Amino acid sequence: MADALTSVLLDPLISITTEFLIQEVKLVKGVKEEVSSLKSTLVAIKDVLEGAEKKQLEDPRVRRWLDQLRDVSYDIDNVLDNWNTEILTSEIQKQNAPAPKKMVCIPLPSSSFCLSQPKKVRIFHKVAHEIKKLNETLERIDKEKRNYSLETTKVVPNKRRETTSLVDVSEVYGRDVDKDYLISKLLHDNSGHGGKVPVIIPIVGMGGIGKTTLAQLAFNDEKVLANFDERVWVCVSEPFDEIGIAKAILQELKESFQDLNTLQALLRRIRESIEGKKFLLVLDDVWTEDRQVWEQFIQPFRSGAAGSKILITTRKHKVATMMDIPTPLIINLELLSEEHCWSIFSQLAFFERNDEDRQQLEEIGWKIANKCKGLPLQAKTLGGLMRFKETKRDWEDVLSDQIWESHDEKNNHFAPFLLSYYDLPPLEKRCFSYCSVFPKDCGFRRDQLIEMWMSQGYLSSDENPENRGQNCFKNLIMQSFFQDFRKDDDGSIVGCKMHDILHDLAQFLTKNECSTMKVDEESTQPHIVEKVRHLTLLLTAYKVEFPTSMLNEGNLHSLFLFNSNWLACDLRLPHQTSGPLRYLRTLNMRKCGISWLPGQLIGQLRHLRYLDLSDNDRLEELPDEVCDLCNLQTLRLSLCFDLKRLPEGMERLVNLRHLHILGCHRLKGLPKGIGRLTQLRTLDRVVIPENNHEEYVSVGDLEKMNHLQLESEGPIWGCGNLKSLSEAEKLAGLMKRGNQVRLYLTFHSGHFNEMVSNDFVILEALQPRPRLKSLTIGSYLGASLSPKWMTSLHNLTRLQFRDCEFFDTFPPLGRLPSLEELVIKGNGELRKIGGEVMGITTTKSSASTSSRISSSDDDINAAKGGGGGGVHHFISFPKLKRLSFLHMSRWEEWDGCESATNMPCLDSLSMYRCDSLKSLPDFLKDTPLQHLNIVECRILSESFRRLGKEGAHISHVPTIQIDYKYMKRDGNWIENAFELDA
Structure with a gap:
């Protein structure tokens, strides 16, 4: 450190x-x-x-x-x-x-x-x-x-094998028997447990042995998935916060709880939500031994149906004892065998090595793998370490390191992880240990973490600190310091977590430097250590005063306020507090219920580099004093729904590199001064103002900013406000400069009663990159939705048209070879969907149809690199799985084409308020449709109730819901989906 x-x-x-x-x-x-x-x-x-x-x-x-x-x-x-x-x-x-x-x-x-x-x-x-x-x-x-007696050592860069590939050890070794046994317990009836509901099954074992992994394997098993009406996974950890856990369960059940602030009310809502249902609840990492707390918490789950289960993971056998669980139901997870540890270790350690290297190092590798003592996490960590050791001497040095001989129990526990930590360069050591500011089990995004590292000055010696941070993040992943990866559409890791033990290690390394405190309405526990530099406050009550009196005098470089009270929080900020925060570099007040930001307080934080106010949906404006933060590099305001404006003096934020305003829907434009921020790299939402107001930044201003790149999923609002083709072309150029794979184009705000002819000209000019994977077009008021570039989006998997009121012609979307989801919502003009949207010019002339079919298929094969020669049969929407139509008030007819195969992968069809549609197309009988949901479609609903499944060409569909009721296989109607197989 x-x-x-x-x-x-x-x-x-x-x-x-x-x-x-x-x-x-x-x-x-x-x-x-x-x-x-x-x-x-x-x-x-x-x-x-x-x-x-x-x-x-x-x-x-x-x-x-x-x-x-x-x-x-x-x-x-x-x-x-x-x-x-x-x-x-x-x-x-x-x-x-x-x-x-x-x-x-x-x-x-x-x-x-x-x-x-x-x-x-x-x-x-x-x-x-x-x-x-x-x-x-x-x-x-x-x-x-x-x-x-400290020895002088010349610090030289570690000799590492050259490698750039990531390897994700997703295969689980040595747990097949445990997995099968656990699944059998989850699927078994309750007769062996006296008929109690629910049955509680604990997985008990030491840290790093794989309890959570085993629970995940069972939780995601297909047989388990089919056996329960509801499945809920919640991370518990310490302390056992009943209110927070209850809210997490309700959130997983998709139940509202904003109006509930007492434990009794929350538990009552849980009971109502699961009553009569067969559920599986996983409580991961339970520590509490308080029987009274547990009995109160478990009470509402007794209303579940027979066969309901609660699966817990814990390091402490006393937890299972406290719950009075019969011994046969307790799964004591044993250590892995040497062979299984070796499999995990060698998969990483010998990744990308040739047979000669493996033969030379295998004997030493077995000795190192035996140091794992049967713990898969240690095997993974040591494997990640040895992956970058080049020579046999390097491997021998690890095997003979004195850390294996430590007499301290904690050092022995951390030994493999400390070896990997000490092997890191100074920058990566610092960046890893800084992650102790996150609470246990807290996920974090890659870009946010890099921006935090940058705010602490760890990356500042590089001309491009963001790239340096990405390399650091990647290296920590490759050495197994992070896990539970979240990936984007391109497979890049954009988020992750730390294992509990590695979080413990980070806290051990930063003792007295980083600290986490619990804050309620009355106190902060424990009291803050004098020399703490990075402080995390867990807000556990609804109304919390900012703990000014508890903060140390001018030592803090980071302050994180985490709302552990889920959605409800009201943080009361002081008007000023100069001393304790005067050297603050990083301030995170995300989701704290802030409705105003004191100007005097924020203006004093002259050293601040990172300010996160995201998800404070009552925050209406920022004080002008924010513009005095001349060192500010990152400003995060995402999901501040009520934010009406940004301060006019933003040109004074000369070091601002990242501006995040995604979800700030009430912004009518961005201040003119943003166009003078030469360091700005990231802008995740572009707002084009109405009537070219001079107080707002223009597309031309943004286009001149050399470093600016739009985020991969950044929406562009107000496309209909572009007044000329040249402006649209400038915006198209700005779009191509970024790395966008998801694009949201919104043309107008509010409700309009007439078409706007200029919209199509703009849409035609906004040609995105062909690599686009998701496209949404919203509030478009043109008569046609057929730009020339639409069918060139060969990688597009998701397409949505939302509130495009007046278009009556479709592009040939059936020719998109990768499209998996199509949503069409809000149109009052379209009366017929036929061959043109399927990718066919006409369905009347067999000659012209045949000609067009051949051409369309050639286009698709060419996109896939197949050449297209000799193709004679056209497949319309070859990969479409999910299709939705909503608020299509005048739509009457829907046809396919008998000469083509239509939607051969269709799994789900949803229709809502399509009152004029007379019938479903015949081709649906030839699709593998599994789920049909029709709500408030008057003519269709009446037809189904009169003719049943057979008359609607959907006799093969297993799950049909009409106006919130389900049709069983025998044609009768029921109220609840879980009765379908009864």
């Missing part, structure tokens, strides 16, 4: 030393020597840090010495940041004020700033005084290191 901190500081120190030396005027006596001395001492200390980090595990004195070094490192960082912030603030103020009489220019790495001579002298005097004090402290720490 200290190694990583000093590495972060050296580049800025070298920079500031250079700036002092460049000055020709002698401003402060001896300041240059003080800075140079500070740098030299820091370098000397850094040479012993690698050994000191390992020695602290056995020697508490070394740990205290490292804590002192950490504290002074933070103080140095604060001084350097004060220096840079003063200069930057002065430059921004100068741009809006008359030029001073005498100026002195100071070159900085990225630009040149000019200050008045008196201002510059005051800054130098203050910095010089602080550096002198820090130098004295650092020299004392340097002398003290001699007391601990």
Whole structure:
């Protein structure tokens, strides 16, 4: 940790030393020597840090010495940041004020700033005084290191095998018997348990043994899926928060609970939701041994149907004892065999190695794998470590490392993980340990994490810190520090979690530096440690006062406020709190129920780099003081639904790189000053203002921003406000600059009663990249929805037309070779859907139909690289699985084509308020349709009730719902879906 901190500081120190030396005027006596001395001492200390980090595990004195070094490192960082912030603030103020009489220019790495001579002298005097004090402290720490026999080691980059491929160990070894046994318990009736409902099945085992993995295998098994009406998975951890868990269960059940704030009310809603249903509830990572708490919590689940189960995972056998669970139902998870540990280890360690390497290293590998002691997580971690060890000597060094001989129980527990940690470069060590700020079981997104790392200065020495952060994130994944990956449409990892044990490791490494506290209406528990630098507050009550009095004096660099009360929270902010937060770099107040942001409070956070106010849906505006945050790099405002405007002075945010406003639907435009933010990289929502208001940024302004790239799923609002073809072409160019795979084009806001002829011209010009995977067109008021580029989207899997009121002609969507989902909502003109949408020119002339069919199929085969020669049969919508029509008031006819195969993969068809549709097409009888849902379609509903399944060509469909009632296989109607097989 200290190694990583000093590495972060050296580049800025070298920079500031250079700036002092460049000055020709002698401003402060001896300041240059003080800075140079500070740098030299820091370098000397850094040479012993690698050994000191390992020695602290056995020697508490070394740990205290490292804590002192950490504290002074933070103080140095604060001084350097004060220096840079003063200069930057002065430059921004100068741009809006008359030029001073005498100026002195100071070159900085990225630009040149000019200050008045008196201002510059005051800054130098203050910095010089602080550096002198820090130098004295650092020299004392340097002398003290001699007391601990710390060896000097030259830090050189670890020799690593060159590899760029990610390997996800998804295969589970050695748990087949356990899996089959668990599934049999879940599917078994209750006779062996005295008929009690629900049956509780605990999986008990030590950390890292695979309890959660086994539960996931059973939870997702097809037989289990078919056996229960409801399945719910909730992570519990410590403490056992009954209210939070109850709300999590209701959220999984898709039940409302915004109006419920007491445990009794929540449990009552749960009972109502599951009454008479056969459910499976998984409570992952249970620790509580409080019988009274458990009995109160479990009571509503007794209303479930026979066969309901609760599956818990726990490290403590006392938890199962407390629940009075019969021994036969307890699954005590055993350690894996050496062979199974070897399978996990070798899959990673020998990934991309040739047979010769494997033969040379296999004997040592078996000895290392035996160190896993039967724990799959340790096998995975060690395998990830050895994957990057090149030589036989490297492998022998790991096998003989002294950490295996530690007498400390905790060190033994962490040994494989500490080996992997110590093998990381300083940057990756720092970035991993910073993740201890997240609560256990909390998922985090890749981009957010990288922006947080950047805000702490870990990535600042690189010209492109985002790329450096992505490489760091990727390397931590490849060495198995993260798990439970979430991927985007391209298969890239965009989110993940940390295993509990690795979270424990991160907290162990950052003891006294990172801390997590629980805050309710009355107190904060436990009290905050004086030198905490990164603080996480878990808000557990509905109304919480910001704990100003509990914060330490000016030490915090990160403050995270996590709402553990789920949807309901009301955080009351103070008007100001200058001291405790004055050096804050990262502030996260996401989903805290904030309705206003005190300007005086926020304006004092001059060092802030990262501000997350996302998901505060009552926040209507930001104070103008936000624009005084000249160091701000990331501003997250996503899902602030009521936000009406952004501050006008945003051009002062000269370091802003990432602006997230996705879901801020009430914004009528973006401030003009955004167009002058030369560092801006990310904008996840473009708003085109009405009538070209000069107060808002234009498409032309955005197009001139060289670094700006639209997010992969960023919507573009107000396309109908574009006034010319040239503006539309500029927007199209901006779209192509990003990495968009999901595109949302909204043309107008509000309700319109007439067509807009210009909309089609704009739509034609907004040609997206062919690699697009999802496209939504909303509030489009043109008469045609057939731009030339539509059928060139060969990778498109999801297409939606929402509230496109007036179009009456479709593009030939049936020719899209990858389309899996099609949604058409809100049209008052369309009367017939026929051959044109299926991809066929006409259905009347057999000759022309045949000709068009051949051409269409050639297009599809060409898109797949198949050439298309000799194709004689056309498949319309070859991959479509889900089809929905909603609010199609005048739609009367729907035809297919007898000469083509129509929708051969169709699984689900939904129709809502299509009152004029007379019948379903004949071709549905030849599709593999499994689910049909028809709601408030008057003519169709009457026809079904009169003719039944046979008359509607859907006799083969197993699940049919008409106006919220289900049709059974015998043709009778029932109220509930779970009665279908009765």
